[in-house]
Amino acid sequence: MSDSAPAPWPTPADTARCPCLSGETFGECCGPFHRGSALAPTAERLMRSRYSAFVVGDADYLLATWDPRTRPAQLDLDRHTRWFGLDIVGRTGGGMLDSTGTVDFIAHFRSDGEVGAQRENSRFVRDGTRWLYLDGR
16 A cells, blocks of 8 residues: 555536546536535436545545435545446336335446456435435445
């Protein structure tokens, strides 16, 4: 592990490509969710916005979108890890009329010069009008 301090978290401009790789700009995609001016309408959109939160180091957003039944008291993000790619493998439910859903994805990262990937099948639940991350396998 490197002893040097990592670079500050990248903060995309609203006109920059969204880190979730949706093809939209950050201001059209995940930015409004991170700012609290909109709620993710589907489980996949919430998962993408949570991935973007890892990219930009927004632990507060990650905790705010985590179901209280499984949410940790705090979340310390590894500042040496840079997330750079997201592949959606599949999903079940999680639509605008559903109360539960899953999103199977692979997130690609670089940490201390090593490249890796994390595959997870995340479960989401709707709490009234908003989706929350429950857990992942």
